[in-house]
Amino acid sequence: MYTANNIADFFLGRYAAEGKITPMKLIKLVYIAHGWYLGLTGKALIDENPEAWKYGPVIPSVYHSYKHFKNSPIRCEHDSEVTTGSEIIDKFLDRIWKVYGKYTGTQLSAKTHMPGTPWDITWNDLKDRNRSSLQILETDIKEHYQQLASKNANG
Incomplete structure (x- = not known):
């Protein structure tokens, strides 16, 4: 298992020169990588729970490390x-x-906001679950990406 910033550093180190990686794009890439890894292996990639914020899933440590770049x-x-x-x-x-590097942060955000995504379940159904935290449950992330893997495998 890695820190979220280890994964962020990987993306930045390998790809920041060729693509414009904004903080939003970086956060979504780390989240999506974590989701796919969890869905495919059943193991967490990062040692931090993503949270549901107003504008989508957020990895707090990555957000705080790069927020000073704003939208740049x-x-x-x-x-x-x-x-x-x-x-x-x-x-x-x-x-x-x-697969995902070609998208902007806004486009990746839209993908993570779709109905039925872990963010949507957490953000919109919070009151129904009687949860006090906006942490996105690992089980929700795992199930979502397992379903995506199954859809991709079946055509």
Whole structure:
């Protein structure tokens, strides 16, 4: 398991030079990577629970690390050879970038806001669950990405 900022550093190190990664895009990429990893392996990728905020799922530590960039691309001095230390995880994250890196933060946000997503369930059904926290349940994330994997596998 990695810190959310470890995963953020990976995306920034490898891809900040070729694409405009704003804080919103980075947060959504880390969230989506965590979701897919959880859905495919049953294991958490990051050691932090995503939260449902007004504008979508947020990884608080990543938000606080990069919020000073506001809506601007993140400027960083990472090495493009950055690695997680695991070839399997590196390839997995490269695949996430290949599929989702072409989208803007706003487009990724729209994907995570769709009806039935873990954010939607948490944000809109909070009162029905009698939950005091806006943490998105790991079980909701896992189930959602397992369903996406099943749909992708079946056509």
